[in-house]
Structure formats: C-alpha cells, structure tokens
Amino acid sequence: MTTPIVSIQSFRNATTQNDKANIAKTLDDALATTGLCHINDYHQHLPKDTIRALRHAAHKFFDQTTHAKQNARVDGVVGYLGLGDENVAASAGTPTPTPDPVESLNLPGYQEADGEWRAAA
Numbered sequence: 001m002t003t004p005i006v007s008i009q010s011f012r013n014a015t016t017q018n019d020k021a022n023i024a025k026t027l028d029d030a031l032a033t034t035g036l037c038h039i040n041d042y043h044q045h046l047p048k049d050t051i052r053a054l055r056h057a058a059h060k061f062f063d064q065t066t067h068a069k070q071n072a073r074v075d076g077v078v079g080y081l082g083l084g085d086e087n088v089a090a091s092a093g094t095p096t097p098t099p100d101p102v103e104s105l106n107l108p109g110y111q112e113a114d115g116e117w118r119a120a121a
Contacts, residue, residue: 004030008041034092035106061105072105080105 006027014020030037043051061069072080084099 003034004037006030006037006039008039008045012045036088058105062103069103069105078106 004026006023011020011023014023027037061072066082069080069082073082074080076085081104083101083103086100086102086104087095087098088100089096
C-alpha cells in the first residue's frame with residue numbers, strides 16, 4: 001500500500017475544474033478508505049499563525065493525562081485512541097502481532113457514505 005500524496009500547490013495551479021475535482025477525489029478516496037494521506041505544500045499556503053496554533057493545540061491535548069484524554073474517546077475509531085488501541089496494518093489486511101505504539105485523535109468527516117462534507121464537492 002502506498003500513501004496517497006495531495007499537493008495543495010497542484011490544486012491551486014489546476015486550470016480546469018476537472019483537474020481540481022480529480023485532486024479532491026484523491027483526497028476523498030484516501031480519507032474514506034485508509035484514512036491517511038500526505039498533504040504537500042500546506043506550509044506555503046496556510047498562515048504561519050494557523051499552523052502554529054494547530055501544533056500548539058495538538059501539544060496541549062496530548063500533554064494531558066491519559067484519563068483526561070479518554071474524555072475525547074468516542075467509539076474506538078473516532079476520537080481519542082490510546083497507546084496500543086490501533087493496529088493500522090490491519091486496515092491493509094495484514095495486522096501486526098502487536099498493536100501500534102502510538103496514540104491519536106481521529107476527527108473524521110468521512111464516517112458516513114452520505115456525509116455532508118466532501119472535498120470533491
């Protein structure tokens with residue numbers, strides 16, 4: 001499995017709506033299936049204050065106690081997942097014998113097939 005790459009610059013430079021729709025579809029497909037993609041060029045297009053604020057908020061969240069972070073847990077897929085709660089390789093059909101040694105905060109807009117928000121739209 002390869003991680004899809006989405007370039008903000010390519011989207012901004014696209015000359016047709018079809019080209020933009022194809023890039024947006026790549027993002028939609030990646031997030032709706034594996035839930036993962038690599039976004040290039042964001043640092044050139046988002047204000048530095050926005051990036052700094054997002055990083056600050058992420059650090060603030062993950063610096064909390066495990067008990068406090070558990071308040072953001074929803075269902076084992078959405079929300080906070082603690083150390084050992086995930087085995088990402090399983091989504092590609094090859095689970096590893098031990099869970100992933102990571103924690104995450106999953107806030108997907110792609111949970112439902114008829115969800116209102118889609119990048120392609």
